[in-house]
Amino acid sequence: MKRWEMDAPGRARLRLNTVAIPEPGPGEVLVKVAAVSLNYRDKQAIESGGGPAMKFPFTPASDLAGVVTGLGAGVTRFAVGDKVLSTFSPGRLDGPGHGSARVAPYVMLGGTHPGVLAEFVAFPADWFVRAPDTLDAAEASTLPCAGLTAWTALVEYGPVRPGQTVLVQGTGGVALFGLQLARAQGADVIVISGSDEKLARAKALGATHVIHREREDWVEAVYRLTADRGVDHILELVGGAHLGRSLEAVALHGRISVIGVFEGFTVTGSSIPLLLKEPTIRGINVGHRRGLEELVRAVDRLGLKPVIDTRYPLADLPAALEHLDRGPFGKVVVESR
Amino acid sequence: MKRWEMDAPGRARLRLNTVAIPEPGPGEVLVKVAAVSLNYRDKQAIESGGGPAMKFPFTPASDLAGVVTGLGAGVTRFAVGDKVLSTFSPGRLDGPGHGSARVAPYVMLGGTHPGVLAEFVAFPADWFVRAPDTLDAAEASTLPCAGLTAWTALVEYGPVRPGQTVLVQGTGGVALFGLQLARAQGADVIVISGSDEKLARAKALGATHVIHREREDWVEAVYRLTADRGVDHILELVGGAHLGRSLEAVALHGRISVIGVFEGFTVTGSSIPLLLKEPTIRGINVGHRRGLEELVRAVDRLGLKPVIDTRYPLADLPAALEHLDRGPFGKVVVESR
Amino acid sequence: MKRWEMDAPGRARLRLNTVAIPEPGPGEVLVKVAAVSLNYRDKQAIESGGGPAMKFPFTPASDLAGVVTGLGAGVTRFAVGDKVLSTFSPGRLDGPGHGSARVAPYVMLGGTHPGVLAEFVAFPADWFVRAPDTLDAAEASTLPCAGLTAWTALVEYGPVRPGQTVLVQGTGGVALFGLQLARAQGADVIVISGSDEKLARAKALGATHVIHREREDWVEAVYRLTADRGVDHILELVGGAHLGRSLEAVALHGRISVIGVFEGFTVTGSSIPLLLKEPTIRGINVGHRRGLEELVRAVDRLGLKPVIDTRYPLADLPAALEHLDRGPFGKVVVESR
Amino acid sequence: MKRWEMDAPGRARLRLNTVAIPEPGPGEVLVKVAAVSLNYRDKQAIESGGGPAMKFPFTPASDLAGVVTGLGAGVTRFAVGDKVLSTFSPGRLDGPGHGSARVAPYVMLGGTHPGVLAEFVAFPADWFVRAPDTLDAAEASTLPCAGLTAWTALVEYGPVRPGQTVLVQGTGGVALFGLQLARAQGADVIVISGSDEKLARAKALGATHVIHREREDWVEAVYRLTADRGVDHILELVGGAHLGRSLEAVALHGRISVIGVFEGFTVTGSSIPLLLKEPTIRGINVGHRRGLEELVRAVDRLGLKPVIDTRYPLADLPAALEHLDRGPFGKVVVESR
Structure with missing residues (x-):
């Protein structure tokens, strides 16, 4: 072989x-x-x-x-x-x-x-x-890594309620599973990317809103799209100092799932929104076997592709x-x- | 008047x-x-x-x-x-x-x-x-600020189980309420201070272990005292780059309540323990009236002074x-x- | 006036x-x-x-x-x-x-x-x-009563995960809101009724499976439809001794939200499934204003009619x-x- | 052998x-x-x-x-x-x-x-x-059965907050573990028994209040002892129709852990308090190995005998x-x- x-x-x-x-x-x-x-x-x-x-x-x-x-x-x-x-x-x-x-x-x-x-x-x-x-x-x-990572963040640790807003950064594997699973739970989804073509495809896949990160400040765009309410759950796929931007964008009592390390292995952010908005920040280490079994069942039931x-x-x-x-x-x- | x-x-x-x-x-x-x-x-x-x-x-x-x-x-x-x-x-x-x-x-x-x-x-x-x-x-x-802050962290957001370990940094008002409330929930409590006299008083107040922060590296001391298991819940009262040390000390699936800002308004830490140990980090903004009412009842029942x-x-x-x-x-x- | x-x-x-x-x-x-x-x-x-x-x-x-x-x-x-x-x-x-x-x-x-x-x-x-x-x-x-009752059961108290199964009894107001909200959270929904016409309409509204209660034993039908796994969340809209049937149909660690009182004001059921499957039973008293505000937002975002x-x-x-x-x-x- | x-x-x-x-x-x-x-x-x-x-x-x-x-x-x-x-x-x-x-x-x-x-x-x-x-x-x-059953009810499923009230029925093994674990979590504990001698021993073990079930109606006694607030968590060790009494005694949004079957294998109770007070009822099937490991750690830390x-x-x-x-x-x- x-x-x-x-x-x-x-x-x-x-x-x-x-x-x-x-x-x-x-x-x-x-x-x-x-x-x-x-x-x-x-x-x-x-x-x-x-x-x-x-x-x-x-x-x-x-x-x-x-x-x-x-x-x-x-x-x-x-x-x-x-x-x-x-x-x-x-x-x-x-x-x-x-x-x-x-x-x-x-x-x-x-x-x-x-x-x-x-x-x-x-x-x-x-x-x-x-x-x-x-x-x-x-x-x-x-499913075993990209799918399960999004599942652990959005279902196992951070149940999403219908009517909430989820934000995913980029259009990689975890981001698109996050988009699909958040939509399946009744949430609005905002996708950020630097490519018009990818944003169009994200939209076709069900994204409620898209933000081109080079055309406008994405945090200001979030405020605009949510009437200042912010995002209930952010999949932080960039990492590093980008966590600080996510702390600005997150809603009161929202959640930030830290997954990516593209901007380095040191996360930084301001204490002010962390203290005043009381968001939850949690790192995601892919997930466990029970979670993967639940994801498999969900994929079959939802028809998620x-x-x-x-x-x-x-x-x-x-x-x-x-x-x-x-x-x-x-x-x-x-x-x- | x-x-x-x-x-x-x-x-x-x-x-x-x-x-x-x-x-x-x-x-x-x-x-x-x-x-x-x-x-x-x-x-x-x-x-x-x-x-x-x-x-x-x-x-x-x-x-x-x-x-x-x-x-x-x-x-x-x-x-x-x-x-x-x-x-x-x-x-x-x-x-x-x-x-x-x-x-x-x-x-x-x-x-x-x-x-x-x-x-x-x-x-x-x-x-x-x-x-x-x-x-x-x-x-x-x-009670309205120092007591409620500790209550929000340890009871409202982060219930502590008997047999778990809670760590408090320093011996100020929130730290000592944290010590008392964590003990009341059946947890071991570790207190860190730079003063032998304050550590002795913390011990008299019920601290299970004390660490003099100038005599040894406190994270290493935590590993020693917990047989490497780490701390289930940390009241992060220092803030800033100190969050990074708390990420080293925290147990798998533990919790860090961010409260203090003595080392500045920018929190920083390594992504590695954040991703692998999957701790929860949450800022604490004192608390709400229902929490204060519950704290008042608890104080009367526990005889907490x-x-x-x-x-x-x-x-x-x-x-x-x-x-x-x-x-x-x-x-x-x-x-x- | x-x-x-x-x-x-x-x-x-x-x-x-x-x-x-x-x-x-x-x-x-x-x-x-x-x-x-x-x-x-x-x-x-x-x-x-x-x-x-x-x-x-x-x-x-x-x-x-x-x-x-x-x-x-x-x-x-x-x-x-x-x-x-x-x-x-x-x-x-x-x-x-x-x-x-x-x-x-x-x-x-x-x-x-x-x-x-x-x-x-x-x-x-x-x-x-x-x-x-x-x-x-x-x-x-x-929304204020029927909609909020279903919301309290399925979202506020009992978050439903994608891929789970929810069962609603009948096709009244709470039942149909339950059907719609459970579908919006990615769950399969089973509807029970004694009317073929109502079952057809429930199916058109999104029900995954329907059971005609006079044609077969509904609990046996649940076992058949779920490969014996049972139902993760039951909206118990009949009440009385019917709770006992719901205890038979519920999955391990499932949930039964008690809402209806059509079969009287005394609930009864066997201890055996209650002890062995460890389901959660909870009464639903409509809900609170915050829940209604969340439901209103969800209705607008989901386009739920x-x-x-x-x-x-x-x-x-x-x-x-x-x-x-x-x-x-x-x-x-x-x-x- | x-x-x-x-x-x-x-x-x-x-x-x-x-x-x-x-x-x-x-x-x-x-x-x-x-x-x-x-x-x-x-x-x-x-x-x-x-x-x-x-x-x-x-x-x-x-x-x-x-x-x-x-x-x-x-x-x-x-x-x-x-x-x-x-x-x-x-x-x-x-x-x-x-x-x-x-x-x-x-x-x-x-x-x-x-x-x-x-x-x-x-x-x-x-x-x-x-x-x-x-x-x-x-x-x-x-520990493996009596201890773990109380742990599962009071810690794994139903965390108890300091200042809450827990009620245990009788003075058998699960009841006394319940008494000890609830006290270790900072709760008041009420013990019911038909024996003065056992009530005296329960008191010596830490019970906050005791009720002699033949001297007064225990539900009325609960109202008296809690100023009508009721009990936050009841270990229902009698079972059968006794669940109905526990539904009367339970506080708003309280919890009833069903464990005992002394009064038969059919639980019954009124829908009225179940609907209006929205308590959670859950059966307890002893527990799992992780729970027993946590109980062992807690016993050592607490010095629980x-x-x-x-x-x-x-x-x-x-x-x-x-x-x-x-x-x-x-x-x-x-x-x-």
Whole structure:
């Protein structure tokens, strides 16, 4: 079978090797990978390493949709033929995951654990959930990280009430899931982008309002669009000092879910709106397996279709990564076909 | 009657004037002030003004305990002789108060509204609540701001479970109410201070652990005291870049209530613990009238005694303010006697 | 002006009298009534009295939409020309309302307080909220009781997650608001009725599944439709022993909102599902003013259109009440025209 | 080793047999049992069977404290020498457990699964948690069912605020844990009993008020003791029609945790207080493993000492069961010594 492997960090070290199909050990399932959804984090892991626990040869990526083709001893959770998704943080079934104040939980496929850019993987059965019935493999592969991150923010932690306003920054994978899930909960959604074309597509996808970030100050635009009331829930996908702008835009007792780190790893903002408006700020670490199971059910019930910008064959991973560099509208997926 | 008044910002402009006892208008009560508790914010208002809405002559301070001595037309909420407390934010009965994303709620006695450093005040009956039965006036006067701030953080927004750990920074009024309320909810409490004497007093008041901030790194001390588990709820009373340290000390899915601004009006911290540990950060804007009513009931039931460092007669306000400069253990109160 | 009045309980005692237009007192507004929505409770009040505090001459009904035409002294909450709705429980701004364990809160227009079946009413400004922009008066008049009851159950107390299942019993006003609000939150909705025609209309309104209660056991049908998972949130609109059936149908950790009393004033059910599935049962007492304000905003944002079965002119109240006897699909409204 | 076994339902069929010490299989631990706490449910299982899944020979009881003395293959959760507690519902790690609306979760040691009245048991490591440091084995053995039931009601589902009032019915194991945990959260506690001696002991244990149920109507007594405000949280330990009395006694927006079934398996009550006071009623199915871990931490931090009425040697199980018949004050424990 084929598997992408690297012997050192750096995009140039990616090789599509031919290796033996793995054997599922006790408690494991063998899964034939149908599609892998790429995340911004995968680019970072490929370029600069997946963290201190990274081992070489390293296979990147965390989010797969596939079919169970073999069962290790003692597996009852799945049967051969079941369509499945991987979970981003292996072993995090519910709650905050394993870790402490000093050593925070940081485990993921294609990082601290092996990745999924391969034709087959053999992992513990507990690391998978059943795939939705209504999506093809490429669509389904976008749920474990991008979909679940938006779900954790908007449903698990921050239920959104009908009539509230949600704001998403940009039109990447988490942003568009946020747009779709917020609309499904009856909220108005504001999308910010620097591209007229992307704003038009966001509008077509259901955005209530769009703001071109270079044409006007987005916080002033929020005040205008909400009659000064502000935004009830912001998906803070930029990070860094941008949190300060979100604190200006947030409504009284609103919520800011911190997800992105594009503007650096130090968040800053003014105490004044934080103290006076009493918003809740919470970081989002993707989510747990129960959340992914709930998202799968919701996707089937809602008929929600994840937005895929482009699908690439497995061998074209380099082109897919270059697409990620350019900033896709929604997700970039690599398919085994 | 006597009333402290200023004709311009600056501590030197404080005058204890003799003025007419006010008449309660329709819906107002006349209250004979027995005690006024001073807050750090009062110092700021006296020195640099109470905000854009400040009007002169200005009377500072927000927190009084007193007795109703007269009723305006239509008042049914109180009777003459009722012991009452002022509410910090007049008219905020429940929820976030009045304001918008653009113009956040910012109303308080001794700031945007008249202050209480006087022998009598006449205010709307809705601005008062019944005082506790078990406290004297000086003790009761500490509830409207310092007590309610700790209550809002630890009870209204962040219920604390038995066996959890709460950390308070310093030994001012909010910190000591935090210590007492967290202990009353069954939590361990860690107190940080730079004074051995204050730490000994905190210990006597019920602190489970104390950390001298100059003898060891307080975050490392927290890891040591909690076996790396971290703190479930931090009252962030320092503010500014100190938030970053609290993000290191907080437990998985813990909570940081931002209250203080001693290190400036820009909070900063690392995204890494914010994303991985998924703590909740929330600013605290004192609280609402329902919260104060609940606190009053709790104080009576628990037998909780607010900690007063020193009581000064009304005429000695300057000495009381100098005491505030030095950093009291608990509250400084001015009494009419 | 015209006003419906009774000098004693009994439908035959209803008289459409001509009386003077009331004068708004201090703090009151004069409202020209455009539409009044009738509730099942109004029938009870007319037939057997509105409770111990009922005074004669008695005017029934609680839910109006109208326009402010006059202001009493000191009113700032509204201006002449504002479109407004009444609040069902006058003076309940937020939280549980006023009352005790012994004397539960029981206040409503057209019961303990005067009713609204008149061309004009003069009530305190605090008893009104702004009407939605997107509804006509008849539609808007259905929000204060039927709409708010469904909102309180499904949004204020029991947030519904996308992908969950909500069940409503019957096709009355609360049931259809429940259907619409649950769909707006991304839930599947099951409707039970004994009429094929009403089920077809519920389906057209968005119901995911319908059950004809005389063709099959509805609990078995729920098991079939949900693959035994059960219902996450049940609006229990029948009451009495029917609660026991809802306990069978509810999902693990689901919720039952008790609203109706058609099968009597004693609820009964088996302890077994109550203990093992740990559902939450909660009674719904309509709701508070903040909830109505949120509902109004949601209605405007969602474009939600309340379902009115038939509109009657004010003079045809008797025909409207007979329609209520027969069980309308949605609401029956009386209009001043 | 010794193990209590029955070949058919009925107390007379209990035999203390000598059997081989079991071998821990893969993933299992061998635990030397130090103490077993008896529950009312154990009496029912012994007398009338532990449910449809009961298999003979049957060993009763669910709650043990002991020491790990052997490890099956692959166990990393514990080491030999670790002090442990059993979990009541094996495999329920968090959330509602496994089941559906049709087939509710019903699994427990000494019922659907083997019991613990033996000198050794070999069970999966996942079925145990670490024991508290501050309790002896007999005290610790009371946590898995009685302690956790009170914890789930008062902490996991129904956080209690300082100054609120909690009511417990009787002085059995759950009632006294409820008393202790509610006091630890800063609540007033009312205890009802028909025995002056038990009321005196409850008072000594911290009860704020006691009511002798035969000397006065307990609901009227609650009104008197709370100035009509009622009780914020009731542990409904009687069940059946007694729920109706609890609905009378509960405060506005209070909570009733249904636990006991002494008055039968059909709960009944009036809709009127349910609708008007909007209390929350929720059944309690003991709890999950995460809850037990939190309770263990809380017990150690609080210094909470479970109340044991009498300790019996393992061989004296019949006498211990007779003591259960008479209604102990707190728990009856059987020790291996």
